[in-house]
Amino acid sequence: MKRVRYARCQCHGDFRCDAPHQSVTMTTEFADSSWRALAHRILTRSDMLRGTAETTLERFVETGRIMKFADANLLSSYGQPIETLLVVLSGALEIGVSTLAGKHFVIAYLGAGLIYGLIPIIDGGGSLYDARAHGEAVVLGIPRDVVLEALRQDPGLAHAFLLLFCKRSRVLYGGASANALAPFRVRVARALASLLPVHGITRGETVTLALKLSQEEFGALLGASRQAVNRELKALESAGVVSLAYSTIQVLDCDALGKIAEFDDGVVRDVSIRP
Structure with missing residues (x-):
């Protein structure tokens, strides 16, 4: 059975709606101290928050809501206000945009x-993207x-937040220029390489992508069809670069x-592969 990942707006049935409503989602809030302990460990070990005062991190953990979302549930909608900063504790969030025609880009x-x-x-502006749980996800709000x-x-x-803005801007601008110049196979390799540092599990000389993605979902990362992605992944498999299984x-x-990801387009790039 095909999984429906992009739920329609509850009031009009459209994929994007300008009405001031909150999307319906299934979530469970936890009071379990073990999740708060995990949240504290994640925040204190985070490179993104390096230099932040311990009292600040403790305040975040004490005041934050720990919530669990089922697969495909919506955490925030494009253009809608956001009242909580989301920190992923377990699982993954899919960040993307959808069109009225139902097209989706991750x-x-x-x-x-x-x-x-x-x-x-x-x-204080609205959310820049839609944020959904990819599989079951637990977050600190x-x-x-x-x-x-x-x-x-x-x-x-x-x-720390200024440095985070700088890092994300470099990734955004660098990726835009690189993908405008690179062949599609290179874009596929770069997209795969970008997922491995966070979602890769290393065993010996191989790295398994723990994030379960269909080829359609992988294509949404590239703005490409499932068929185009399938051709390139099969070519990488034939070359002995990757091994493909169901959503793995x-x-x-x-x-x-x-x-492959360091395709010479005249720009020197640092492509991190291993987690």
């Missing part, structure tokens, strides 16, 4: 320790007023994948 899959919603939390107060009080947090990709030769 920006990223955020794994444990990654943050979503920082821009709308700071500027930190209230907006807590985040804003922490930014005023903790220079270390403000500096295993990288057999990281060096070869890296060489």
